[in-house]
Amino acid sequence: xxxxxxxxxxxxxxxxxxxxxxxxxxxxxxxxxxxxxxxxxxxxxxxxxxxxxxxxxxxxxxxxxxxxxxxxxxxxxxxxxxxxxxxxxxxxxxxxxxxxxxxxxxxxxxxxxxxxxxxxxxxxxxxxxxxxxxxxxxxxxxxxxxxxxxxxxxxxxxxxxxxxxxxxxxxxxxxxxxxxxxxxxxxxxxxxxxxxxxxxxxxxxxxxxxxxxxxxxxxxxxxxxxxxxxxxxxxxxxxxxxxxxxxxxxxxxxxxxxxxxxxxxxxxxxxxxxxxxxxxxxxxxxxxxxxxxxxxxxxxxxxxxxxxxxxxxxxxxxxxxxxxxxxxxxxxxxxxxxxxxxxxxxxxxxxxxxxxxxxxxxxxxxxxxxxxxx
Amino acid sequence: xxxxxxxxxxxxxxxxxxxxxxxxxxxxxxxxxxxxxxxxxxxxxxxxxxxxxxxxxxxxxxxxxxxxxxxxxxxxxxxxxxxxxxxxxxxxxxxxxxxxxxxxxxxxxxxxxxxxxxxxxxxxxxxxxxxxxxxxxxxxxxxxxxxxxxxxxxxxxxxxxxxxxxxxxxxxxxxxxxxxxxxxxxxxxxxxxxxxxxxxxxxxxxxxxxxxxxxxxxxxxxxxxxxxxxxxxxxxxxxxxxxxxxxxxxxxxxxxxxxxxxxxxxxxxxxxxxxxxxxxxxxxxxxxxxxxxxxxxxxxxxxxxxxxxxxxxxxxxxxxxxxxxxxxxxxxxxxxxxxxxxxxxxxxxxxxxxxxxxxxxxxxxxxxxxxxxxxxxxxxxxxxxxxxxxxxxxxxxxxxxxxxxxxxxxxxxxxxxxxxxxxxxxxxxxxxxxxxxxxxxxxxxxxxxxxxxxxxxxxxxxxxxxxxxxxxxxxxxxxxxxxxxxxxxxxxxxxxxxxxxxxxxxxxxxxxxxxxxxxxxxxxxxxxxxxxxxxxxxxxxxxxxxxxxxxxxxxxxxxxxxxxxxxxxxxxxxxxxxxxxxxxxxxxxxxxxxxxxxxxxxxxxxxxxxxxxxx
Numbered sequence: 001x002x003x004x005x006x007x008x009x010x011x012x013x014x015x016x017x018x019x020x021x022x023x024x025x026x027x028x029x030x031x032x033x034x035x036x037x038x039x040x041x042x043x044x045x046x047x048x049x050x051x052x053x054x055x056x057x058x059x060x061x062x063x064x065x066x067x068x069x070x071x072x073x074x075x076x077x078x079x080x081x082x083x084x085x086x087x088x089x090x091x092x093x094x095x096x097x098x099x100x101x102x103x104x105x106x107x108x109x110x111x112x113x114x115x116x117x118x119x120x121x122x123x124x125x126x127x128x129x130x131x132x133x134x135x136x137x138x139x140x141x142x143x144x145x146x147x148x149x150x151x152x153x154x155x156x157x158x159x160x161x162x163x164x165x166x167x168x169x170x171x172x173x174x175x176x177x178x179x180x181x182x183x184x185x186x187x188x189x190x191x192x193x194x195x196x197x198x199x200x201x202x203x204x205x206x207x208x209x210x211x212x213x214x215x216x217x218x219x220x221x222x223x224x225x226x227x228x229x230x231x232x233x234x235x236x237x238x239x240x241x242x243x244x245x246x247x248x249x250x251x252x253x254x255x256x257x258x259x260x261x262x263x264x265x266x267x268x269x270x271x272x273x274x275x276x277x278x279x280x281x282x283x284x285x286x287x288x289x290x291x292x293x294x295x296x297x298x299x300x301x302x303x304x305x306x307x308x309x310x311x312x313x314x315x316x317x318x319x320x321x322x323x324x325x326x327x328x329x330x331x332x333x334x335x336x337x338x339x340x341x342x343x344x345x346x347x348x349x350x351x352x353x354x355x356x357x358x359x360x361x362x363x364x365x366x367x368x369x370x371x372x373x374x
Numbered sequence: 375x376x377x378x379x380x381x382x383x384x385x386x387x388x389x390x391x392x393x394x395x396x397x398x399x400x401x402x403x404x405x406x407x408x409x410x411x412x413x414x415x416x417x418x419x420x421x422x423x424x425x426x427x428x429x430x431x432x433x434x435x436x437x438x439x440x441x442x443x444x445x446x447x448x449x450x451x452x453x454x455x456x457x458x459x460x461x462x463x464x465x466x467x468x469x470x471x472x473x474x475x476x477x478x479x480x481x482x483x484x485x486x487x488x489x490x491x492x493x494x495x496x497x498x499x500x501x502x503x504x505x506x507x508x509x510x511x512x513x514x515x516x517x518x519x520x521x522x523x524x525x526x527x528x529x530x531x532x533x534x535x536x537x538x539x540x541x542x543x544x545x546x547x548x549x550x551x552x553x554x555x556x557x558x559x560x561x562x563x564x565x566x567x568x569x570x571x572x573x574x575x576x577x578x579x580x581x582x583x584x585x586x587x588x589x590x591x592x593x594x595x596x597x598x599x600x601x602x603x604x605x606x607x608x609x610x611x612x613x614x615x616x617x618x619x620x621x622x623x624x625x626x627x628x629x630x631x632x633x634x635x636x637x638x639x640x641x642x643x644x645x646x647x648x649x650x651x652x653x654x655x656x657x658x659x660x661x662x663x664x665x666x667x668x669x670x671x672x673x674x675x676x677x678x679x680x681x682x683x684x685x686x687x688x689x690x691x692x693x694x695x696x697x698x699x700x701x702x703x704x705x706x707x708x709x710x711x712x713x714x715x716x717x718x719x720x721x722x723x724x725x726x727x728x729x730x731x732x733x734x735x736x737x738x739x740x741x742x743x744x745x746x747x748x749x750x751x752x753x754x755x756x757x758x759x760x761x762x763x764x765x766x767x768x769x770x771x772x773x774x775x776x777x778x779x780x781x782x783x784x785x786x787x788x789x790x791x792x793x794x795x796x797x798x799x800x801x802x803x804x805x806x807x808x809x810x811x812x813x814x815x816x817x818x819x820x821x822x823x824x825x826x827x828x829x830x831x832x833x834x835x836x837x838x839x840x841x842x843x844x845x846x847x848x849x850x851x852x853x854x855x856x857x858x859x860x861x862x863x864x865x866x867x868x869x870x871x872x873x874x875x876x877x878x879x880x881x882x883x884x885x886x887x888x889x890x891x892x893x894x895x896x897x898x899x900x901x902x903x904x905x906x907x908x909x910x911x912x913x914x915x916x917x918x919x920x921x922x923x924x925x926x927x928x929x930x931x932x933x934x935x936x937x938x939x940x941x942x943x944x945x946x947x948x949x950x951x952x953x954x955x956x957x958x959x960x961x962x963x964x965x966x967x968x969x970x971x972x973x974x975x976x977x978x979x980x981x982x983x984x985x986x987x988x989x
Contacts, residue, residue, distance in 0.1 A: 008412075008413040008416050008417055009413075010409050010410070010412035010413055011412075011753075012753055012756075037786075038753045038787065039752065040752055076783070076784060076786075076787075078784070093784045121818035121819075121820075122818070131818070132784045132785065132786075134785075134786075148785055148820070148823070149818070150820060150822070150823075168856075170858065171820065171821050171823070171855070171856035171858060171859045172820065172822025172823045172826050172859065173785055173822075173823045189822070190785075190822070190823055190826040191825065191859060191862070192864075193858070195858075209858060209862065211862050211864070213864075214864070215865060216826070216829065216862070216863070216864050216865075216866050218826055237789070261793050262793065281789075342420070342423075342424060344419070344760070345756060346790065362756055362790075363419065363420065363757075364412060364413070364416045365416065
């Protein structure tokens with residue numbers, strides 16, 4: 001844990017995201033963005049993770065993250081995703097979706113484009129009619145947002161109005177959205193349903209609905225396996241991690257009792273999907289490792305995730321069926337580690353890219369671990 | 375160094391601008407809004423929690439070491455905050471100057487309390503700790519020291535002797551000797567004197583941290599050394615060099631000689647420690663008070679009166695912990711310092727005996743005040759929760775009252791507040807929060823959200839309300855809204871009767887749509903006879919039965935038809951006086967049609983059942 005650098009930033013962090021690396025990049029990621037919440041003056045900030053081994057601005061050895069630039073944001077930052085190297089899409093609790101541009105030459109941020117009433121309630125009794133936009137996902141240039149009003153919006157980065165809006169897509173709050181395929185999205189809501197929407201079709205109905213057996217516990221986050229598109233992971237209000245196979249059945253394949261409180265984010269590692277990360281309101285961040293040969297550390301990951309090299313090494317050991325779907329506990333050992341030794345307040349967000357992990361907490365601190373698999 | 379509270383009070387602003395008509399935002403606790411101080415609150419919260427959770431079973435030395443480490447952590451947090459403020463001051467962001475000096479004073483006081491109370495240094499190590507303390511905190515001379523040391527030939531610098539004196543006063547013998555050697559090499563005439571002085575300084579006995587010598591041994595050695603110094607002074611060895619002579623006098627603990635260097639010491643507590651170093655190195659903790667009082671009197675010399683900081687330090691030297699806390703509470707504008715310090719002292723078991731007259735003890739009182747202050751902040755309220763948790767007597771009550779007043783602007787924030795309440799079994803608050811959120815959702819027509827909140831609170835009454843809303847919508851529009859919700863209720867259907875009815879009613883529609891008429895009929899009947907359906911809905915149900923009755927194929931058995939008829943009679947018989955009911959054409963037509971359909975069905979089914987045996 002000596003490789004974790006922490007920084008107290010005087011704002012509660014609701015989202016952290018690594019800036020995506022250019023396609024042929026060899027070095028690990030070093031720039032990330034954070035969004036704050038519950039402040040009178042919320043901010044989007046861009047940070048540099050600091051160089052390992054080099055003395056930074058203050059002569060720090062371990063490269064404490066330092067602020068590059070920030071900008072004021074109206075409302076809590078509910079969700080955030082990088083659209084490309086320079087632009088980041090931010091969802092606000094006021095129902096606004098904004099694209100910010102990071103100008104790297106003079107290290108400033110500016111608001112590029114704004115969709116002001118992307119999410120709203122119709123009733124005039126509520127404060128400004130705005131409903132929080134709870135989730136945003138991008139696949140340049142398309143942007144999909146979901147909100148507390150049960151609405152799904154499809155935007156294009158260059159167009160002023162929404163390309164498509166599905167009103168009342170859900171009678172409850174949609175908590176998160178992710179792309180299943182380029183034309184299909186997955187949403188999760190507060191009555192425990194996972195829905196697939198086909199954007200090619202004009203009808204405003206989901207093409208498939210999955211739900212948990214038993215209590216309809218709200219689902220808060222969803223992520224799809226990077227390589228095997230039928231494997232989906234969701235996290236619920238009771239801290240349970242569910243793995244679904246959407247090719248078959250309407251119920252999850254496995255339910256893993258994880259956290260003691262809401263699971264806020266779940267992420268498959270983008271280049272090494274045998275690793276899954278979850279963070280929760282109970283203050284813990286878990287690393288789920290199903291790589292069958294746990295002792296052999298994938299050292300290839302240091303060089304920016306050369307997945308071809310890794311596959312040739314691993315096909316000898318792994319069967320074709322992903323370890324996530326197999327429910328034979330004796331055969332596959334899953335190693336689960338809590339990466340936070342002294343947990344206090346909620347870990348609201350995490351992001352993982354290459355060998356680097358960044359997470360933010362309600363204790364107003366951000367943590368960067370740049371040697372995740374060492 | 376410490377500033378009175380009224381500069382932070384909102385009232386002072388009112389006096390400054392009497393004639394303007396403005397709205398003043400009154401804030402309970404001004405300090406918590408200062409940006410750089412937020413780090414202080416967050417980091418110290420982490421340390422506080424660590425302390426509460428640390429093992430109490432560790433006894434003796436290891437526990438003490440643990441507590442000293444906690445104290446050091448707190449201090450390093452204060453120092454980090456001071457550094458940030460310095461940087462902010464450089465960038466001219468915010469009222470930093472005031473805060474830096476206050477923080478510096480806080481760290482000074484805390485450090486002294488750590489030495490005297492937490493670590494409870496004994497005679498011997500006590501002096502060493504006090505020396506460290508002085509060296510760390512009296513920094514006014516640092517720039518002068520740097521200037522001389524970095525000059526080309528330090529011994530020629532006009533402030534050279536001042537710096538040597540500073541080193542001697544702070545007991546930094548090696549550094550003093552090092553500088554003197556430069557002087558000696560530059561001035562060979564005084565080589566003899568230098569050698570003797572250097573020797574004296576080298577030989578000076580100091581307390582050691584380890585147990586290599588007992589106090590008596592030290593005292594003996596020191597006595598010898600003191601006499602040796604005395605001899606050299608009386609022999610006039612240093613007569614030709616007044617600087618060296620004064621150094622020798624200082625080594626002998628001559629108060630006048632030390633007092634001459636007032637400007638180099640800047641504070642009375644520096645004077646105190648220097649005095650102790652050169653006259654009573656084996657001072658015991660309990661003896662400190664006498665020396666402290668006399669040092670302050672001698673140093674201030676009646677010219678200036680003690681400032682609040684001086685009084686606090688004096689109270690510490692006198693081991694009056696409560697006085698220290700009381701004075702700090704009065705002077706500082708925020709409860710942070712006293713709350714955390716008192717908590718630490720309480721963990722050292724130093725405050726047990728003192729109970730305040732209004733019931734709770736001092737630690738709890740201060741923590742409650744501090745946490746209440748946190749709750750008035752839009753964001754730091756989350757830290758306050760943990761502080762209330764560790765106030766055994768009144769913490770829970772305070773928390774219950776405060777948590778209800780946290781504004782719930784988004785669902786996510788409501789979820790966090792709810793989780794806090796659930797973890798502490800605050801059922802009242804859980805119910806109230808869920809009701810608020812469910813009502814909001816209902817008003818926004820988000821029936822699914824409203825249902826999800828009532829499920830969380832296990833609020834049957836609200837679930838009934840939501841179901842009634844669905845049913846009302848159905849009656850008005852003729853079809854169900856939000857089918858994705860009703861079709862997938864699952865076990866939550868059982869939360870309230872009305873909800874169960876809703877689910878089953880929808881199932882009836884589904885069965886009808888799938889043309890599974892017999893099952894649909896059975897279900898419909900169960901809904902009425904098992905009294906799950908609300909009375910107001912019976913008419914609708916009976917009307918739904920009409921198409922089933924009119925089918926070519928006979929669906930309802932004789933028994934079932936009798937049941938239906940009974941239901942209809944119950945319904946119409948229950949309202950004999952209702953003029954409206956009878957005058958309403960639509961209603962009467964419906965009833966008549968039903969009666970006709972039921973009669974026809976009965977006829978058919980009797981024939982059918984009578985004809986084929988047991989079918």
